[in-house]
Amino acid sequence: xxRTTIARWAAVLLxxxxxxxxxxxxxxxHFADIVAETDCEGLVWFTAVSWMPGxxxxxxxxxxxxxxxxxxxxxxxxxxxxxxxxxxxxxxxALLPTVYPEGSVVTVQSRPAAKWSGxxxxxxxxxxxxxxxxxxxxxxxxxVVAPDDGVNAPDGETPVDDxxxxxxxxxxxxxxxxxxxxxxxxxxxxxxxxxxxxxxxATPSTVxxxxxxATLASTGSAASLLSxxxxxxxLLGGTFVVLASRKHRSTS
Numbered sequence: 001x002x003r004t005t006i007a008r009w010a011a012v013l014l015x016x017x018x019x020x021x022x023x024x025x026x027x028x029x030h031f032a033d034i035v036a037e038t039d040c041e042g043l044v045w046f047t048a049v050s051w052m053p054g055x056x057x058x059x060x061x062x063x064x065x066x067x068x069x070x071x072x073x074x075x076x077x078x079x080x081x082x083x084x085x086x087x088x089x090x091x092x093x094a095l096l097p098t099v100y101p102e103g104s105v106v107t108v109q110s111r112p113a114a115k116w117s118g119x120x121x122x123x124x125x126x127x128x129x130x131x132x133x134x135x136x137x138x139x140x141x142x143x144v145v146a147p148d149d150g151v152n153a154p155d156g157e158t159p160v161d162d163x164x165x166x167x168x169x170x171x172x173x174x175x176x177x178x179x180x181x182x183x184x185x186x187x188x189x190x191x192x193x194x195x196x197x198x199x200x201x202a203t204p205s206t207v208x209x210x211x212x213x214a215t216l217a218s219t220g221s222a223a224s225l226l227s228x229x230x231x232x233x234x235l236l237g238g239t240f241v242v243l244a245s246r247k248h249r250s251t252s
Contacts, residue, residue, distance in 0.1 A: 030232060031110070033050075033051065033126055034048045036130045045093065046108045046128065048091060051123070053091075056117050058085060059085050059116065060117070063112055063113065064079060064111040066108075070105050096108075099133065105129055105130060107127050107133075108129075109126070111125050
């Protein structure tokens with residue numbers, strides 16, 4: 001084979017390579033990325049995002065949504081005017097109107113129905129699938145057999161509960177009310193301790209002086225009266241004795 005023939009074939013291969021590289025992006029790069037999600041109630045929702053947010057080529061005025069259940073035929077959903085891409089609107093979200101049974105596999109497709117801005121193509125279809133879960137309640141706890149580790153029974157058959165025991169809040173202790181016992185229909189009233197009496201101030205004692213064997217009270221009107229009368233009688237008696245003695249002398 002001559003050098004001229006080899007050069008020609010090389011040019012052809014180069015042209016084909018350049019053509020394939022230039023064609024591939026236009027055939028596969030225009031799409032609306034979609035992600036489906038679900039919950040324990042059988043609901044499915046999705047979020048679609050433009051392949052080029054913020055750019056002219058990322059704008060598309062009409063995106064269709066189609067849904068398939070368990071590999072069946074796709075059903076195109078009624079179009080929502082919010083399902084488009086444009087300035088300040090590069091994604092959209094929606095909840096499917098159907099509640100799907102447990103175990104169903106739901107596939108959601110995004111299908112561009114209009115050409116992307118600046119491009120002569122509607123681009124590609126993308127899809128996302130989810131499986132509807134069953135009840136989200138936790139599985140019941142089970143007892144497992146712990147191995148013989150020297151702490152358990154020698155035969156290794158000690159059951160161990162792998163469930164966490166719920167912590168029950170403990171209320172503070174309640175002091176029981178004090179009840180008054182009743183005996184034969186009579187209620188005993190608690191006796192309140194008497195208040196401690198304050199001792200009265202000590203009263204000074206009375207001193208009684210003694211005069212010539214007679215006791216004279218220093219206080220009291222009755223004692224004073226008796227003492228005065230005795231003194232008067234004593235004086236009168238003395239006077240009478242003196243006068244009688246003088247009279248006797250004079251007569252003799």
